[in-house]
Amino acid sequence: MKAGTNMKIAGKTVLVFVLLSITMVMTLAGSNIMSMTVGDSSVLTCLIKGQVSMLTWTITPKVGDPCTLVYRIDTNTTYRANCSDNINLTFRAGLAPALEIQQVEIAQEGIYLCDVASTDGNFRRMYNLTVLAPPRLSLYCDEQGSPVCEAAVGKPPAQLSWGPESSSTAEEEHHDNRTVTVLSKFTACSTNVSNVTTCMVFHPAGNWSQSIACCPSEKNSFFLHIGIITCVLIIITLLAAICYFKLHSDRLCHKTKPPEIAPIHSQQANKSGVEGKIKEASETKPQLHPPNL
Numbered sequence: 518m519k520a521g522t523n524m525k526i527a528g529k530t531v532l533v534f535v536l537l538s539i540t541m542v543m544t545l546a547g548s549n550i551m552s553m554t555v556g557d558s559s560v561l562t563c564l565i566k567g568q569v570s571m572l573t574w575t576i577t578p579k580v581g582d583p584c585t586l587v588y589r590i591d592t593n594t595t596y597r598a599n600c601s602d603n604i605n606l607t608f609r610a611g612l613a614p615a616l617e618i619q620q621v622e623i624a625q626e627g628i629y630l631c632d633v634a635s636t637d638g639n640f641r642r643m644y645n646l647t648v649l650a651p652p653r654l655s656l657y658c659d660e661q662g663s664p665v666c667e668a669a670v671g672k673p674p675a676q677l678s679w680g681p682e683s684s685s686t687a688e689e690e691h692h693d694n695r696t697v698t699v700l701s702k703f704t705a706c707s708t709n710v711s712n713v714t715t716c717m718v719f720h721p722a723g724n725w726s727q728s729i730a731c732c733p734s735e736k737n738s739f740f741l742h743i744g745i746i747t748c749v750l751i752i753i754t755l756l757a758a759i760c761y762f763k764l765h766s767d768r769l770c771h772k773t774k775p776p777e778i779a780p781i782h783s784q785q786a787n788k789s790g791v792e793g794k795i796k797e798a799s800e801t802k803p804q805l806h807p808p809n810l
């Protein structure tokens with residue numbers, strides 16, 4: 518008895534599993550992977566068979582509320598709920614109404630389902646929409662003379678690599694709108710003779726590569742050394758000259774300066790002495806009357 522129910526349950530489970538698998542296969546078969554670049558426009562069509570009476574679009578974004586657009590052929594009316602303004606039905610002579618997305622945004626990524634009711638039955642077409650954002654690219658030399666390659670606000674994050682292939686450090690910054698900024702610094706300038714490095718960016722929206730000469734070459738660094746030595750020599754010479762002239766002028770000064778300074782000093786001392794006494798007197802006056810309590 519018990520074994521029988523167990524077998525029945527097992528049988529049901531298998532049946533449910535098989536049914537689920539079939540449903541999944543059917544759904545997958547009808548799914549269209551689609552990718553659009555931010556700002557692009559596109560038209561999505563439904564699977565049409567027979568005489569259509571009603572057409573329903575259900576858009577489920579990855580984040581946020583779903584949007585519904587229903588079109589009735591008999592009354593030629595559209596009902597819309599929670600749909601953004603850049604999504605609308607488009608009507609073309611001789612064609613069934615289609616869904617038009619104008620200037621797509623990252624937020625519109627998600628599943629787009631079109632259900633058609635017609636004389637031949639119900640038909641569904643599914644789109645899985647991914648929105649790409651091409652990265653903003655820049656290649657520059659930092660303060661240390663290392664090449665830095667930046668692929669800002671890309672979706673998905675860009676892949677960076679360097680030529681000649683060498684060690685580099687990479688940083689990633691994730692933004693709220695699902696974009697990622699990738700920054701890579703080439704850290705092996707001195708290991709090779711070539712001073713030109715190339716940054717290569719790989720992204721589904723397009724590849725890019727650019728070269729820059731930051732790293733000082735052997736020749737450059739030779740001239741740099743010569744320059745530094747020359748500067749040091751000039752500074753030493755200048756210092757020597759200053760010292761020499763200072764010694765000479767000091768001897769001249771000692772002869773004339775002391776008599777000039779002496780009278781001023783004594784006058785100032787006298788003056789400040791008198792002022793000081795007056796001040797002292799005026800300051801001490803109020804102290805003659807100690808504050809009463």
Ligand SMILES: *[C@@H]1O[C@H](CO)[C@@H](O)[C@H](O)[C@H]1NC(C)=O
Pocket residue numbers: 582583584585598599
């Ligand atoms: C529209 O969005 C609201 C929440 O903002 C939700 O309660 C409602 O069910 C949505 N309507 C449809 C038709 O999806």
Ligand SMILES: *[C@@H]1O[C@H](CO)[C@@H](O)[C@H](O)[C@H]1NC(C)=O
Pocket residue numbers: 593608
């Ligand atoms: C249905 O309405 C749209 C405008 O909302 C119009 O462009 C189209 O021609 C109409 N179609 C029919 C069959 O009347």
Ligand SMILES: *[C@@H]1O[C@H](CO)[C@@H](O)[C@H](O)[C@H]1NC(C)=O
Pocket residue numbers: 601602605606607608
């Ligand atoms: C959608 O398109 C119809 C006609 O094609 C137009 O009347 C309506 O204003 C549009 N809606 C939006 C939100 O753009």
Ligand SMILES: *[C@@H]1O[C@H](CO)[C@@H](O)[C@H](O)[C@H]1NC(C)=O
Pocket residue numbers: 548628645646647
């Ligand atoms: C849609 O595609 C994304 C990847 O592009 C995947 O992660 C997701 O599971 C897909 N959704 C469906 C319902 O197929």
Ligand SMILES: *[C@@H]1O[C@H](CO)[C@@H](O)[C@H](O)[C@H]1NC(C)=O
Pocket residue numbers: 555623650670692693694696
């Ligand atoms: C994403 O956000 C960053 C800043 O947070 C902004 O610079 C960038 O333009 C945004 N990208 C898109 C496609 O909205």
Ligand SMILES: *[C@@H]1O[C@H](CO)[C@@H](O)[C@H](O)[C@H]1NC(C)=O
Pocket residue numbers: 681683708709710
């Ligand atoms: C220098 O570059 C050459 C090719 O240009 C390469 O074969 C070599 O391995 C590089 N050396 C280092 C240390 O990166």
Ligand SMILES: *[C@@H]1O[C@H](CO)[C@@H](O)[C@H](O)[C@H]1NC(C)=O
Pocket residue numbers: 710711712713730734
């Ligand atoms: C190094 O860069 C200079 C320009 O800054 C260029 O003239 C020179 O050819 C480069 N040397 C090598 C070996 O790439």
Ligand SMILES: *[C@@H]1O[C@H](CO)[C@@H](O)[C@H](O)[C@H]1NC(C)=O
Pocket residue numbers: 719720721722723724
């Ligand atoms: C970018 O480069 C990768 C690897 O070399 C290649 O598979 C892909 O097709 C390229 N994409 C474009 C848009 O050129």
